Amino acid sequence: MTHFSRPALLASLLAAALSLPALAGDAAIVQPVAAGVTTVTLAQQAPIHWVSVEQIAASLDGLPPMAVGFDIDDTLLFSSPGFYRGKQEFSPNDESYLKNPAFWEKMNNGWDAFSVPKEVGKALIAMHLKRGDHIYFVTGRSATRTETVSQTLQQTMGIPTERLNPVIFAGDEPGQNTKVQWLKDKQMKIFYGDADGDIKAAQAVGVRGIRLLRAANSTYRPLPLAGALGEEVIVNSQF
Ligand SMILES: [Mg+2]
Secondary structure: OOOOOHHHHHHHHHHHHHHHHHHHHHHHOOOOOOOOOOHHHHHOOOOOEEEOHHHHHHHOOOOOOOEEEEOOEOOOEEOHHHHHHHHHHHOOOOOHHHHOHHHHHHHHOOHHHHOEEOHHHHHHHHHHHHHOOEEEEEEOOOOOOOOOHHHHHHHHHOOOHHHOOOOEEOOOOOOOOOOHHHHHHOOEEEEEEOOHHHHHHHHHOOOEEEEOOOOOOOOOOOOOOOOOOOOEEEOOOOO
């Protein structure tokens, strides 16, 4: 058995502790060899139905004004900044902030000042306004006594006051698609959204569900598989 004096033992333990991060650091700077690409992998495309806003407009040519609906988060607004802040403040270790009324009070009453409006959203709204369509917003956000989301959308999407329908807060119920009934009630003919639930709601009532891409840096993960439900997907709709 080796005998260390107490100071010598402490010194050797300290030396061992200090050498560990140095070893880990060396390992971390070893880079893997690049996998490389071929023209086949570069040209790989998913066989989905891409459309442009112009093509959607052309497909509606000659049809009378209709009701259309939009999801909000990651469809019209890049609202991850507010959701990110909410998670940090109300439940940094899990998703329970989404069930916390205190979070929704903040999110629905001002934090959309940090939401970036999506260009594709503005283009779609302008197209539908020009057609004379009735535009509805249906969100899975929880309802609050007051809200500024409608006002934010009116301002950022350029909607005239007399044509603004206040946001419908459908809420989120486990095992239930809360948007379906609203699509039915308002007789919407098209519903736009980034999530599977948006497209499924449209398909459930037999109308056109059109997908917008969720931004790659959205905090809402995992990213959905756009086009996987056979729906149309708008090109360049991640911003
Ligand atoms: Mg969404």
